[in-house]
Amino acid sequence: MNRALALHLSVIAALGAAFFVLPVYHAGNLARIMVLAIYAMGFNLAFGYTGLLSLGHALFFGAGMYGLSLSMQHLGTPLLPAMAIALIAAAVVTAVVGALALRTKGVAFMIVTLMFAQAGYLTALYFSRWTRGEEGFVLPQHLRQFAGVDLSSAMGRYYAALFLFAVTLLLIGAIVRAPFGRSLIAIRENEARATMLGYDVQRLKWLALVISGTISGLAGATYALLFGYAGASFAAVPYSILPLLYVLLGGAGTTLGPLVGAAFMIYLFDLSADITDAYMLIAGVVLVLLTMFLPQGILGTLRKRALPWLP
Amino acid sequence: MAALILQTKGLTKTYAGVQANTDIDFALPQGQIRALIGPNGAGKSTFVGMLCGRIEATRGTVMFDGQDISRLPAHRRIALGIAYTFQITSIFPGLSVHENVGLAARRAGGNEATVSDVLARVGLTDRAGQSAGDLSYGHQRILEIGMGFAQKPRLFILDEPTQGLAESEVAEFKALITGLENTTILLIEHNMSVVMETAEFITVLNHGAVLAEGTPDEIRANAHVQAAYLGTEDA
Numbered sequence: 327m328n329r330a331l332a333l334h335l336s337v338i339a340a341l342g343a344a345f346f347v348l349p350v351y352h353a354g355n356l357a358r359i360m361v362l363a364i365y366a367m368g369f370n371l372a373f374g375y376t377g378l379l380s381l382g383h384a385l386f387f388g389a390g391m392y393g394l395s396l397s398m399q400h401l402g403t404p405l406l407p408a409m410a411i412a413l414i415a416a417a418v419v420t421a422v423v424g425a426l427a428l429r430t431k432g433v434a435f436m437i438v439t440l441m442f443a444q445a446g447y448l449t450a451l452y453f454s455r456w457t458r459g460e461e462g463f464v465l466p467q468h469l470r471q472f473a474g475v476d477l478s479s480a481m482g483r484y485y486a487a488l489f490l491f492a493v494t495l496l497l498i499g500a501i502v503r504a505p506f507g508r509s510l511i512a513i514r515e516n517e518a519r520a521t522m523l524g525y526d527v528q529r530l531k532w533l534a535l536v537i538s539g540t541i542s543g544l545a546g547a548t549y550a551l552l553f554g555y556a557g558a559s560f561a562a563v564p565y566s567i568l569p570l571l572y573v574l575l576g577g578a579g580t581t582l583g584p585l586v587g588a589a590f591m592i593y594l595f596d597l598s599a600d601i602t603d604a605y606m607l608i609a610g611v612v613l614v615l616l617t618m619f620l621p622q623g624i625l626g627t628l629r630k631r632a633l634p635w636l637p
Numbered sequence: 638m639a640a641l642i643l644q645t646k647g648l649t650k651t652y653a654g655v656q657a658n659t660d661i662d663f664a665l666p667q668g669q670i671r672a673l674i675g676p677n678g679a680g681k682s683t684f685v686g687m688l689c690g691r692i693e694a695t696r697g698t699v700m701f702d703g704q705d706i707s708r709l710p711a712h713r714r715i716a717l718g719i720a721y722t723f724q725i726t727s728i729f730p731g732l733s734v735h736e737n738v739g740l741a742a743r744r745a746g747g748n749e750a751t752v753s754d755v756l757a758r759v760g761l762t763d764r765a766g767q768s769a770g771d772l773s774y775g776h777q778r779i780l781e782i783g784m785g786f787a788q789k790p791r792l793f794i795l796d797e798p799t800q801g802l803a804e805s806e807v808a809e810f811k812a813l814i815t816g817l818e819n820t821t822i823l824l825i826e827h828n829m830s831v832v833m834e835t836a837e838f839i840t841v842l843n844h845g846a847v848l849a850e851g852t853p854d855e856i857r858a859n860a861h862v863q864a865a866y867l868g869t870e871d872a
Binding site for chain 2: 509524525
């Protein structure tokens with residue numbers, strides 16, 4: 327077994343044990359962190375590995391969230407089919423948006439994805455008869471069950487989050503080691519060279535984006551499922567920026583950076599809120615300092631300075 | 638005469654009214670080492686850019702091994718067996734030397750053995766684990782040429798490969814490309830010692846059109862070519 331896989335399995339095992347060690351409050355926090363880390367891992371595949379800076383991932387997160395929650399709420403769809411609908415919705419939305427947005431590059435790509443996400447957000451508001459807009463709605467309790475496990479209980483929620491986090495982490499770990507993942511990194515490093523080695527750069531970017539968006543959709547669906555709520559604010563601009571911050575903090579292009587970044591930021595907000603009402607100010611200063619002194623993020627810096635094998 | 642691996646007819650590129658290449662008819666037999674020379678701004682890079690698909694031709698056709706590839710995107714042309722090295726070194730600076738060659742080899746169906754073989758051939762085995770961006774300039778250029786080798790191309794297009802190389806590195810380069818088998822080489826080059834020692838045949842471009850073609854000796858003796866380089870009235 328290689329070191330990268332061993333590390334991933336150790337992290338998963340440590341998270342599995344953490345539930346019994348941590349106080350209830352922190353276990354609840356960690357469940358949320360794991361779900362948001364799934365989101366950030368999806369984002370990282372596009373941004374950290376392929377070099378596609380999207381500012382519209384909230385659209386894919388929202389597509390998954392609404393795919394699951396609307397079908398549960400209005401059609402009474404059971405969990406697994408509802409999850410399948412969520413993933414298909416996210417994949418289709420990303421496929422279409424990707425096909426159009428990837429005709430642009432760089433700043434234009436950022437703006438186009440941002441605009442698509444904004445259109446998605448406004449669509450959710452427009453159909454507020456079903457989505458209940460910003461106010462959102464609570465998912466039917468009886469559908470938040472899986473194989474006899476109550477996913478709204480602290481333990482059910484934690485281990486469901488861990489299971490999906492583990493699946494995503496191992497999937498991403500496998501992708502970035504495979505020739506497909508290596509070619510994505512090649513595109514990030516030097517797109518012109520990748521093309522002139524015979525790689526179909528457009529197709530590869532599109533595939534990376536579709537996988538990225540589908541994983542983000544999985545995170546959105548999981549969030550709604552485990553926390554029992556869906557609302558349009560999850561499809562708004564801040565939710566496109568959050569995964570970017572998590573990934574930048576944790577380390578773009580590292581498999582565990584999204585988890586580290588999400589944990590760091592959520593606790594940063596949490597702890598600074600204990601100190602002052604102006605907690606955003608503290609958080610902001612810390613973020614500025616981090617980007618100044620650790621431009622490659624926490625794990626990116628660690629990889630550069632000490633652990634070159636870090637996946 | 639050997640079969641033609643590459644042929645162009647009427648290949649033309651116009652940039653906002655300025656003709657960079659005008660009706661270039663060009664034929665390259667299989668297995669030849671051909672140099673493409675000409676003064677700065679003669680349209681050499683534009684021409685090879687249109688061959689490998691980096692630059693869209695305004696009109697004209699490109700035939701590769703009997704197939705019309707004029708409409709194919711660059712990556713499809715590469716897949717047919719063309720390799721290209723950039724005028725300004727273009728590698729993956731953040732990846733290891735080994736991974737750079739690996740990316741080139743894998744796409745062309747090569748494996749680990751191909752990579753080791755290429756690294757040994759270009760003398761970078763000892764630096765395989767190093768970040769490509771940390772290599773010296775000369776080694777980066779050699780690496781890019783090695784990536785071309787790893788693609789096992791049938792036609793290898795090199796845009797000023799010896800630019801900025803030290804004398805000893807230029808000598809290594811000459812040995813490398815003359816030692817290639819089953820590969821046709823199209824070489825844009827300013828270093829006349831490289832051209833005269835490696836090329837079997839030379840095409841001279843000037844003002845975006847073919848000025849002369851011939852063996853190194855014929856080109857050396859050609860008055861028009863001398864004039865083009867020295868900039869006399871005759872050009």
